[in-house]
Amino acid sequence: MSKNNDSNQFRKVDVDEYDENKFVDDEDNGESQVGPDEAEVDSLIRQGNLMEALQAVLKNPPINTKNQNVKDRAEALMLKVLSAFKSSDIEKAVQSLDKNGVDLLMKYIYKGFEKPSENSSATLLQWHEKALSAGGVGSIVRVLTARKTV
């Protein structure tokens, strides 16, 4: 019927920017976090030891660091490990994780959805299904409510 052709730029303005009561999150020193060890994970993938690779890549998540590169590298590494798995092994791999592991996996999966590449979405969707049955909707809620994520 009627289409709004005016500019919607006003929606991108942060109205709270100059509010003196603005909530500032606790500063957490995350400079020391370097993310999972790439060399170790790569060697485990080459050896075919995918379960170990998964455990290794879930170590040292770069949650608090402000360095975007570290986060990108960790995400790329995670994607490499997840894609290396055979579809039939995914379920077993998810079962081997504890609750925190499943939550962290879910965070990486959603991070991966944000920047889809060639085949990433398909693999991620398979992993998402298995992680969802292990962690329930609660794990997704924790991805959404986490303020500092991978």
Next chain:
Amino acid sequence: MSLHQFLLEPITCHAWNRDRTQIAISPNNHEVHIYQKSGNQWVKSHELKEHNGHITGIDWAPKSDRIVTCGADRNAYVWSLKDGVWKPTLVILRINRAATFVKWSPLENKFAVGSGARLISVCYFESDNDWWVSKHIKKPIRSTVLSLDWHPNNVLLAAGSCDFKCRVFSAYIKEVEEKPGPTPWGSKMPFGAVLAEFGGAGGGGWVHSVSFSSSGNRLAWVSHDSTVTVVDGTKGSTPSQLKTEFLPLLSVLFISENSVVAAGHDCCPMLFRCDDGGSLTFVSKLDLPKASITRNISAMERFRNMDKRATTEDRNTALETLHQNSITQVSIYEGDQSDCRKFCTTGIDGAMTIWDFKVTHTHTHGETHTHTHGETHTHTHTHTETETPTDRDTHTHTERQRHTQTETPTHTDTHTETPKHKHIQPHTHTQRHIPGQVH
């Protein structure tokens, strides 16, 4: 007809009187409606109209029979019954944002109001000037206060807020009470002091609800990141957090020293156990859907249902749980916080349900059987008992069905020999008055 209309309105909050013959609810508007129990029905007896904004909290003091209400109009009123009419007294809260929650203290000489103004208003009655005075607790709250609970000593106050933290404050008012003795939470308690602070740290979600146990030593809260956390003040200050796989919970309540009931967006109350070591475990959901009885619905009924709902396909969109929408508040109906036999839930579907369960002692092989008893009162004027088999009135039938259903999910494997461990064994009997089924 008007009665029907508000039935579909969400019940924002509710409060019971002392003997549970009356309930005060707010049907998501500026009013509080008080319903009186008469037989099996609830009849509206009073309407409290004074607020100019939505009512966000109601609390009924059991001993002094006063109701305090707070609303989005930044006001709170204390209501007293005079000659059969509830008369309001305005309380100047001095807040510039909506009030979100209100609770009488255990001795009913003060009440606390949480607000969006990032502060808690603790109000007490000054008899010299014959009015209610409020004192503010501001620091270090940095966002809306969502929920409050008083410690049994009438001084400590737990507050859950949108800045992802749960805190224990002192609300000691020297004008109305004696200096309190030391507690596991601390011994120096000037007004407004923070005795404990939990949560935050880059994670967590808004703290929707907090609850002290009956001894006051334990504090439980539920947060928007689908977690339940309990901390035991006597055992140091490391909270025990349980990350659930459900949608976030909105209301939490201690029903014994070791058990916590919580309910929320999954429309179903859930039971958690907190053992002596302080760790929290999920026991079970307390609303078990009965096994679907696939009955042959006549074609006539099928089309009638489609007509009624104005749908084009024949699909049953009702939830399996008793509540058809999120549960926003859980309260004690029978018993007290150390030994609750019945509790009540109200939610966005406008329904009020009373759950009852029995607490028994340890089973020898340590399996918890949880059955629930729910009676939905949906306040329908047309009280037609349906004859269709979907009516959950068949006592023995459902009990057996539920019995088999619950064997699997609850394996607590507790191996407890100590008899003081209580296991919840509710028994099923659900009676649902399904509105509007006409022959």
